[in-house]
Every structure is written in C-alpha cells, then in structure tokens.
Amino acid sequence: MAVADYAHLWEPRPGWLNTASYGLPPRPAWEALQVALADWHVGATSWEPWDASTVRARESFARLIGAPAADVFVGSTVSAALAPIAAALPDGAKVLTDSVEFTSNVFPWQVHADRGIEVVTAPSEDFVAAIRPGVDVVAVSVVQSATGTVLDLPAVVAAGRRIGALVVLDASQAVGWLPLDVTGVDALVAHSYKWMMAPRGATFGYLSPALRDRCRPLHANWYAGSSYYGATMELPADARAFDQSPAWFSFVGAAPALELLEEIGIAEIHRHNVALANEFRAGLGLPPSDSAIVSADVPGADEAFKAAGVRAAVRDGRLRASFHVYSTRADVQLALDALS
Incomplete structure (x- = not known):
C-alpha cells in the first residue's frame, strides 16, 4: 500500500x-491515549496495561533500527540517555561532533570538561574526514536538525572502526522516515515526538553489548530492577538495566504510532x-x-x-x-x- x-x-x-x-x-495513537486518560480520570484500571505499551513500543523501535529488543532501553530525553555513556569515558577523551549539532548531543559530553573531556567540531561536509586518530567518540546526528543534512552513516561507521572510536548517534530527526540499521554502531538514541509521532516523553536508546559492559546504569530505579522495596539491587543483564521509569501515557501513544510506521x-x-x-x-x-x-x-x-x-x-x-x-x-x- x-x-x-x-x-x-x-x-x-x-x-x-x-x-x-x-x-x-x-488516529490509533490519539485514540489509545484518550482511552488511557479516561481510565486514569476515574481510576478504571491499574498501570500494567499502560506499561504493556512500553513493551510494545520498545519492540517496535528495535525492529525499526534493526536491533534486538534486549539491546534497547527506554527513557524520557536524549540527554539523559547519553549520560551513562559520557560518564563511562576515560579522563581526557576527545569527542567529535558536528559544528551545528543539537545541544542534547553536545552538553552531556561537555559537562565532563573537568575530567579533561574535550569536545571538538567539524562541519557536516568535512565530518568524515575529521574522524582521525586521537578521536575517541564520534557523537553526531543521523540527520541534522538545523540543516536537514543526512549523515553518510556507512562512511562514519567505517571511519570510526578504523581508529577504534565509539560511534554514538542521535537519530531523533531520522527514525520514522529514514531507513536505518545499527550494524557497527555503538549507541543510538532518539526521541519519539518528532518523526515517530508520539507524545513527548518517550525516548529510546540502543546500546551495543560491548559498550553496555563499559557503562554504569546511572538512573537505576525500580522499573529497571526486580523489586519495589529493599536494599538488594538486581538489574537485568541486557539494556533494560538502563531503563528510566517510563512516562506511561507517552508510551501508550508511542506504541501504535511506531507500529503504524512499520505497517506503512x-x-x-x-x-x-x-x-x-x-x-x-x-x-x-x-x-x-x-x-x-x-x-x-x-x-x-x-x-x-x-x-x-x-x-x-x-x-x-x-x-x-x-x-x-x-x-x-x-x-x-x-x-x-x-x-x-
């Protein structure tokens, strides 16, 4: 069709x-959200049906980027999703980003300047050439918010691999209209309220198993754990350990919207x-x-x-x-x- x-x-x-x-x-996303809001208004249900939408949305997002659902975590903002990766960088690491990069993929790295983390930039047209030895992280948008420039993703992945740099992508302006595959990518984060047409408040992130092992789940919480109470923390071995407690209504709207993208x-x-x-x-x-x-x-x-x-x-x-x-x-x- x-x-x-x-x-x-x-x-x-x-x-x-x-x-x-x-x-x-x-319409399916809008109507699902109205039903959830009506149930909330009168206390017609518990929260579990809303959380089922979080599961559906995670799985749909994983399919859209060609990743296993176990490698996808959920959250609320791009900057918060990037925070555990930035915190895992060694002191003195160098991060390369685009000179017009949206700040949610700049500030999470720059706040570590006191540890010697250096953020350097290159214009879009020279970006691949700027991926040279000495760069530890390539942090860039798949599609630039300001200009609409589409990243040459295979070239960026290849250049990053040649020098052993992490490739971390902001795909907020890409997922939902641009075909994507995370093969060779270390991390990809995306908010869903733009091209995925979901309510603001639902963010998704992909973490490769190799990078995940280097990161600490800074936002560890009840949702990522296995119990509501007590001092014993048990987190999943996969990317769900990095889940932030979801804003349920945002995911109620996100699940049917993402599934419709798949259908079309x-x-x-x-x-x-x-x-x-x-x-x-x-x-x-x-x-x-x-x-x-x-x-x-x-x-x-x-x-x-x-x-x-x-x-x-x-x-x-x-x-x-x-x-x-x-x-x-x-x-x-x-x-x-x-x-x-």
Whole structure:
C-alpha cells in the first residue's frame, strides 16, 4: 500500500510543515491515549496495561533500527540517555561532533570538561574526514536538525572502526522516515515526538553489548530492577538495566504510532517525504536532496508563512520546512504560493 492509502488516519490543518519540531499523532495513537486518560480520570484500571505499551513500543523501535529488543532501553530525553555513556569515558577523551549539532548531543559530553573531556567540531561536509586518530567518540546526528543534512552513516561507521572510536548517534530527526540499521554502531538514541509521532516523553536508546559492559546504569530505579522495596539491587543483564521509569501515557501513544510506521513501511515513507521535499526545493530553485528537511535562506519567509497559515520553523536564521507521511502536494503548493 502507498502512503496515500493511510491519509485518513491524520487530520492536519493544511500547511503543517514542522515535523522536525513535533509530529502529528495518527488516529490509533490519539485514540489509545484518550482511552488511557479516561481510565486514569476515574481510576478504571491499574498501570500494567499502560506499561504493556512500553513493551510494545520498545519492540517496535528495535525492529525499526534493526536491533534486538534486549539491546534497547527506554527513557524520557536524549540527554539523559547519553549520560551513562559520557560518564563511562576515560579522563581526557576527545569527542567529535558536528559544528551545528543539537545541544542534547553536545552538553552531556561537555559537562565532563573537568575530567579533561574535550569536545571538538567539524562541519557536516568535512565530518568524515575529521574522524582521525586521537578521536575517541564520534557523537553526531543521523540527520541534522538545523540543516536537514543526512549523515553518510556507512562512511562514519567505517571511519570510526578504523581508529577504534565509539560511534554514538542521535537519530531523533531520522527514525520514522529514514531507513536505518545499527550494524557497527555503538549507541543510538532518539526521541519519539518528532518523526515517530508520539507524545513527548518517550525516548529510546540502543546500546551495543560491548559498550553496555563499559557503562554504569546511572538512573537505576525500580522499573529497571526486580523489586519495589529493599536494599538488594538486581538489574537485568541486557539494556533494560538502563531503563528510566517510563512516562506511561507517552508510551501508550508511542506504541501504535511506531507500529503504524512499520505497517506503512519506512522505505515507502522515505520515498514520499523526500519527493515532497524535493518538489518544494524545486519551487525555490534549489537542486534535489536526500532529506525530508529543507533548509533555505529565504528572506521574509517566516512572515509570509504566518500570513498564509503555513507552520514551519526558522533555525539559525534560515527557513526550515519538513515533510512527513501526512504532508501532501497541496501543502507544498500552499507554501510556495505564500513565498511567491
């Protein structure tokens, strides 16, 4: 089936071009959340059915990135998911990131500056070449939030392996539209409220077994343990030891949204999104790209979009428009008409 066959599952107002800020919930996710909220309102159930959604969401995310569910942990934010990895670095380690990297994949490393952890940057176009001996961690987004640049992931993984550096990815702007496989990756974290179209508060992380053995579960809690009370801590041997206690309602919405992404197919969504983005780029006189995010220097675009009811974003002084499964050619034309 094509993306268009699922269009009835969303009800966006025309002109929503801002999935890079937050995604719109499909009907199954929205309805599941309303049921949970109604049950909560009157005390109709215990929490276990809500937690079953956390299990489903973990398993769906694992399939989306090609990982075993046992290597996936759940949490609330990208920065918190990265904290145990940053804490495991030896004193004096060097971390390479993109010069426009979103700060949730920068600050968790920089707070260890007192231990000699050094964060260095390179521009996207020179990033692979900057992966040279002396770099201990390559921490970078699969798709850049500010520019929409898609990482050459095989090249980054190969370069990291050559020098023995960890490859740690922020995939918040990628999972949900870009086909991914974590083979050769040490860690991948992603929030689900953008392209996975879940409520804010559900984050997922992949930890390779080799890296997991080097990390301490800094957020150890009842959910990751085996008992509610007492001074005996028993944590799982897999990535669940790094679970943060989940915000259940966020995962209630996340599970059906992720499962719908699987049903539609990421390859089909990728084709749809990039085609619309490139149609918009063509209307701006830009060459085609491989991204669902369009970043362009268009003076007055913010004001023109607001006047026409088009919702996009401005990042670093540039227009940022993003296209997802519920976007249409009519949205593209509305945006181009506004800018004309």
